[in-house]
Amino acid sequence: xxxxxxxxxxxxxxxxxxxxxxxxxxxxxxxxxxxxxxxxxxxxxxxxxxxxxxxxxxxxxxxxxx
Numbered sequence: 544x545x546x547x548x549x550x551x552x553x554x555x556x557x558x559x560x561x562x563x564x565x566x567x568x569x570x571x572x573x574x575x576x577x578x579x580x581x582x583x584x585x586x587x588x589x590x591x592x593x594x595x596x597x598x599x600x601x602x603x604x605x606x607x608x609x
Contacts, residue, residue: 559590 544555550568577583591598 557590559592 544553544564547553547565552566552568552571554564554566556562556564588600591600
């Protein structure tokens with residue numbers, strides 16, 4: 544979001560992330576566009592809170608053992 548001091552930056556995270564948003568510039572690297580087709584990632588679906596607990600919608604089960 545912005546530089547708030549000498550070598551200190553405030554970042555913006557998605558809603559629901561429980562992480563401190565101020566970092567030293569030595570811990571940060573610039574975002575670069577992926578070079579290859581397989582490096583593109585889809586964004587995670589939005590987090591749902593139901594009865595004060597995180598809930599996710601399951602689209603597919605890959606492997607299953609009884």
